[in-house]
Amino acid sequence: MSSDSKQSLNRREFFSYITVGWVMFTAAVGGLLSLAFRFTYPNVNFEPEMEFLAGSPTDYPNGVDERWKNGYGVWMVKQEGKLIALSNICTHLGCIPNWLPAELKFKCPCHGSGYYMSGINFEGPTPRPLERFKIGLQPDGKIKVDKTKIYRWEKGEWDNPDSFLEV
């Protein structure tokens, strides 16, 4: 009986202690759990770089430039005032097509898929055009190609302003 009345007398105090206690506890546990979550994202990673600097836009004449083909698997194609970074992986079975300057086309030596300079497929077994990579200009005027971001024609992504560079 007496304890009951005591409790009711101290209700406010009692209420605030229990609230403070458990709110703090929950917040602390939540904080530690969120740190555990954060822990799973490393601050550096050792994956190969997918970006490279590709000189300045004036380095490229109209047409197909193969200087980054071997190192990075990218064709730089300048056409109609646009510079694009084209993947050199055939969309059929992943072979590497050749650029045939005389016929103005990419031709895959494996199964004969053919692509226009723009990357659009027009012959052979390939189901879709070549992929384009993100290309942009850095403040110092150098081109940066980012291979992590891929633009696919069939997804309507070639209108994306990051998928080409106006020159």
Added chain:
Amino acid sequence: MSDKGIAKQVRETQVWKSIFRHGPPDNSRNRAAVIAGNVFLHLHPIKLKKSGVQLGYTWCMGGLTFFIFLALTVTGLLLMFYYRPTAEYAFNDIVALREHVPLGIMREIHRWGAHAMVITVWIHMFRVFMTGSYKPPREFNWGVGVILLVLTLLLSFTGYLLPWDQLAIWAITVGSGMAKATPFAGNAGPGAMLARIGDFVMVSDKNDVRFQLLGGRFVGEPALLRFYILHCVFIPLVVGVLIAVHFWRVRKDGGISAPL
């Protein structure tokens, strides 16, 4: 002294008595005692309805699943002595397990056991559904069971990567590729496009759920390590805890199911 005499003498030693608190289980009292007095057998009730021991009714699939889980734990522990989860060594260690490590079928038992566990757990669920054993009072335990089933699949899935061969990384690439499409949390999922301000991309291949799972943008060495830890430590721990809950609730919710 006769043989019988020796057996009796042994049974009367302090050592024997300290281990076995009761006589041979050939009478009711001792049959109860053998179950109640043993921490492992204690999982069982002392007595149960006859239908609970009929294979045609229970199919024994839950029990087998648990047994295979134990077998996988033991074989898995042994495999860990030879296996190093690094891109340099993982594949060679698996070859070693096949080529020169004694008891060359250890990995086979582990792998086929894993497949078998997936099958037994599915069929266990099938049986539980068909006998309506999820109905009250067992709703909660059914839920625990579903989670255990999912964890079983995840255990198998994480283990799939460890041989570090083409089969492994491409299966995991396909499987983990789906995480990429998680709405709002995967870089190729619906809503990911919205989570950006200028060049600040909040959901990209460097910070989405797939990255968290793989520790990288593609299935590489960090993914191997993460899967190894998930496979060997994290998920087994969770599964162990949930199995305990599952069994406890079987006992508490009225024992192995039977018509009400």
Added chain:
Amino acid sequence: MSESKEPGMAFQMTKLHKVMAVLSFIFFVTTVWVFLDDYIRPWKAIQVEAQQIKRRHTEEAIKAAKKEIDSKKLAELQANLGKGKDIVASRKKEISKTEDELKAVLTKIKAQTIKNGTSNGDVSAINFQYETAQKEHNAKEAEKKLAELLKLKAEFSQGKDNLKAYQAEEKIIRAKLADLNKEVTDNEKAIKEITTKLNLLELAKKQTDMSLIFAIRNMPFLDYLDPTIKIQQIVINNVTDDRYFRQVPKVDRCITCHTFIDQPGYEKEKQPFRTHPKLDLMVGMESSHPMKTTGCTSCHGGEGQRVNDFASVAHMPDGEKQEKEWIQKYGWKEPHHVASPMLKLSQTEAGCVKCHSGVELIKGATVLNEGRMAIEKYGCYGCHKMGEWAENRRKPGPSLLKIAGKVDKEWFKSWVWEPRSFNKHSRMPAFFRQSNNSKPEFIRYNMAEVNAIAEYVYDKSKPYVPNEKFHAGNAENGKKIISQVGCLGCHGVDGLEDQSNKVKAYAGPWLTGLGSKVQPDWLVSWLKKPSHYQEDTIMPSMRLSDQEANDIATYLLSMRNKTFEALTFSPLDTKARDELLADYNSTFDTYESAVKKVAKMSDREKTLDLGKRSIGKYGCYSCHNLEGFDGYEGIGPNLTKEGSKPITQFGYGLQHDVAQTRDAWITAHLQRPSRWDEGIDKVFKDLNKMPNFYMSEAEAKKITVAILGQVADVVPMEGIKKHDAGAALYNQGMKVAGKYNCMGCHQIDGLRGDILKMYADDINQGPPRLVNEGHRVQTKWMYHFFGNVQPIRPWLQIRMPSFNLSLEEKNKLIAGFQQGAHQGTFEEPEMEVVWEPGEKEGAAKLWSAYNCVSCHSIGFTKDTPLAPNLHLASGRLRPSWIRKWLTNPQAILPGTVMPSFFGEDGTTPTEPGVFGGDAKKQINALTKYVIELGKNEKK
């Protein structure tokens, strides 16, 4: 019993809640602390500062860019744009009509694309079925499929044609649309062209904004999403860190703080924001050591992986001042647990050695090269192994095989006892009278040793009879010859101190007191034919005439050292000798039986035995050729991996003033090796035997750099710039050049040329500088020249000596020069001269117009020649080199007297009348003319 009691409470609930609240509060605070502790890192502040610095630079660049823009033109263009907009607006109707047309065509194209896609799929599928039927020899099926296929193909190609037609239509409409918008787009384009740079800079500036987004991106917890402030690293797979029995790829995170290290324009910022001082050689993208593939700690050393603490990186201060500053600023501590801390700034060049190990002199590594030259001077490698660079070098000291024919025994003893008392420039180090062996009993033993050594050496010495007789000459003239013919390229000489100190030659001894040292006949024969006394000497013959040799000898012999002559060495103390021998013999025996054993030997035997043992003990044979020591290794410790030796393995003795670092120990050691014994009671045989070279601190420090570079790190082949066969040959050639001190006189590709310092007034009076020599002269000529030196430049007083080169050395030297100039051995030996019509006449005109014979007078006029004999050119020079030389001689040899006839760019001839002023044609014609001169001469 029936009143079962409810369990009671041990605590009051309110009390429990209070405890819970307090504990939770503490728990919560610790959680916050964890967050902050994890979040606050020093490098973040540095990156924020870097961002501000970048902003400042960008703002300056923006200012400059704005100035560049022609504001008038811009205003004009903007006005035009406004007008253009009005014009375009007036065509609104037309434009919207065209846009509708475009939309219609696009719809058609899309529909056709769908149709074509379906057809394409069908064609491929049916084609596969047809092929399968063919493969299975199912003729009926195949026929059916073929018919279907042909129909589909026709449909498909029709569809493709349709699509092309629509696309052509689209193109026309688009062109029309563009035409309609021309006034706007053209002006916009023009404006954009002018402002591109500015716009990009503005964008860059925006990236340095400290905005809310910036704060969110780098907020605790959220900084995993896409932080701008983050650890930057370079992973170099081709250079590894040694993790003992494992080599792991190097990871350098230095650029986390050294933010602009590879970006020009930050040279004046304070550290760590400063640009690398040698961007063209190191770090820069175009340099030979790009950052991405070379990294930072590959050269500098230190812990590249560390970012959180200035000291843990193992930054090393250069000098006490910097150390104090760092301790105060960063709490710097001596990195005791770091295997290879950073090289101090002044010692950075030591980092080159790891990869460029076998290279004689490394271009650009000034201190290191000087260190190596000092090592060469003192001959450290005689006793110590020092890596690839020091392998297979000649013995640093003269041969003692015929010493009895050169100096007398008394002189020898006094010299060995204290070389500096005879020659204060002596490079022979002092073994005796050092701080650790100056106790009377030690001196007694040492003197016995010297006596015994002399006995042994003279006992083994072969007789030598000089092949020339000395007759007195003109000392003054001798002195002049010495200063002129090039002796100073290798020797310092008393009386010529000024020049000698300029050149600082070290290949040969400083010549002093020779009158007190050698016999006159010996000296003359040595001067005339050094190899007569010592077959493998590097001293060349200067092709001196009898008179010249005698003049020189007279001068040299006039120098006497009276004090030294007066010295007499006390005779052999036989008791000390016997004690020492007994000591040697007691190593495996009791002292008593050793004494007995020694007693059995004859007196002579004892002396020679001690002599040999002493030579072995002090390692005399390491520097001098001596009989009886074939196959003995140098006595010093192997220094090949000295730069990686743990600091705990260095013995400090009682020298607490020497800092606990490798470099400090090495420098101190070099200056006074006996210091480690000081204050320590050591027995005679345990004394430190490293002699004292009396080298200056500066020299010691340079040598320290060279030794520090000798590290244990394994650099994988891929990590080193591929040393192709050519580079290896070049190194070998330069090694020979080093052995014979070619660079004491010639500057080779910008390196050394010590004697040139004497010719600072007129560099053309010095020995010719060799630039791309392998390209300049023909292989055959060079080979012939080495065997049979003849003067090319008769006006020079300095002489090219005749070296005693072995065939192998000759070939190595030539191959080295060729490869250094990337010249194939048999490329372009001689040229057939074929004149084009009129070319010869033009050449003749040029020949006289440029007045070649005014300098190249030999064979043409009686004038004193100021330039080489051109009749020899055809057999000596490569035509392509002649062309290059004619084009711009100053580019090859700055300061040459050869005029530049074709301007600085080599395209504007001073004689524009010939060949229409075509420089190339003129140069070709002159080259042919010069070559023909030689050919005619031969005939």
Added chain:
Amino acid sequence: MLRELVNRLSDPIISFPLATFAFYLMLRYYKIFGTKKFAYWTVGILIPVTTWFLADPNFFSIIKTPDNIPIIILLISVGFFTWFALHKAAINDTRIEEGLGPIEATPENREKVWSWPNLVYVELFAIIACTAFLIVWAIIFKAPLEEPANPTWAPNPAKAPWYFLGLQEMLVYFDPWMAGVVLPGLIVGGLIAIPYIDTNPKGNGYFTFKERAMAITAFLYGWLVLWVYLIIVGVFLRGPNWTFYGPFEFWDFHKVVASFNVNLSEIIWIKMLGIGLPKNLVMREIFGIILSLAYIIIIPPWFAKATKVGRDLLKNVGSIRYYIFMFLILMTMSLPIKMILRWLFSLKYIVALPEWELNL
């Protein structure tokens, strides 16, 4: 010819409806299906048929792959246990009709027995048998190990582990966010929800079909047709490029099948209306959006109003349970619906918003 026929029949376009139909027959006539006689006949027929199948080298080469053994074990055990469950259910249902109650509820089966040795021993037998089985399996079949991992070259086909092949097969019809995330999530969530949706008090603890016809039908359709069947297709009938190959067909790398799929928006705006796609994305996909929403929002209330089954269900379980149940059923049915749309109209997406990565 017969092989050709089997090849053609196994194409999902045909085999999926066939499987659905067989499923219908099985449940419709479960009492016949559940007889031992039926089982014997089936086994009797299957043995020669299987032998004939195995005689084909192409089929055999797929079957004998070590990693496919578990699927065969799965197939056999699922077949057996499905029959066995329906067999038991048929017996019980007959008994219940006769008023006897299920076998498991007979007094002798309710009797209590000692765990030791009745249960413990049986468990030991199961363990021993299982261990022996695993060891034999492990000795006969080596665990697969292919060439070392090469991140730059993907094998074709790249398949997920077999138990996820149902999901991978769904990828043909749905985008990854549906097939890989939403649908699996719903499967797990739906399974957990079963006890809370199914309020039918009957059939608790014994085999029966009749008393729980709807629950069992829904569950079995999902389990047998949408899960196990798709796994079989994924494992045995999908080759390079995820192209369909019949069981007797050689996995020819160059096989091409006509597949050019069109979005609903393209069909309507271009093919039907001929006015081109509107620029506005929502406008462009408005028909698909309306259809999808209608599918989820309109069907359940309509079903509850228009049909007796719906009315009864709503009345029995209450509205919350009813709508959750209908939602799950509709999501389940979205897969067959999408399949059929694809086969009939080459329909790619109902809602095609690649700009938002939101394709349906």
